[in-house]
Amino acid sequence: MYELQVEEMSCGHCASSVTKSVQAVDAQAKVEVDLAQRKVRVDSSAELDKIAAAIVAAGYPVVGRATL
Template structure:
């Protein structure tokens, strides 16, 4: 599982966009988003770099990321 700190998320649209970007990399990924803490937790078999790049490409800067 990975935890990423992602900026510019503020609403339901943001949650959908980030979730779709992650699931474009791994359709079976489980995504949990906490808007207040700007945290995205992803359970996936994909590489962290792929997940991070997908979120950035969707327009949401990834400030930090780590395997947890």
Template sequence: MYELKVEGMSCGHCVNAVTKSVQAVDAGASVDVDLPQQKVTVNSGAPLEAITAAVADAGYPVLASSVR
């Protein structure tokens, strides 16, 4: 499980964009977005680097990431 600190998320569209970007890397990934905390929790077998790159490519800078 990964935890990402993501900048720029503010609405449902952002949640959908981040979720779809992660699921493009791993279709079976579970994605939980906490807008007030600007935090994304991902349960995926894909490498952390691939997940963070996908979120950043969707237009949401990843400020920090960790494995939980």
């Protein structure tokens, strides 16, 4: 399980875009987006770096990350 601090998310469309970007790396990933706190929790077997890179590529800066 990973937790990422993701900036510039403000709406449902943003949450959907982030979720889709993560699931492009791992189709089985479980993604929870908290828009208020700008946090994304990901349950995935993929590498954290690949997940973060996919979110950045979707246009959302990842400013923090942790393995839970």
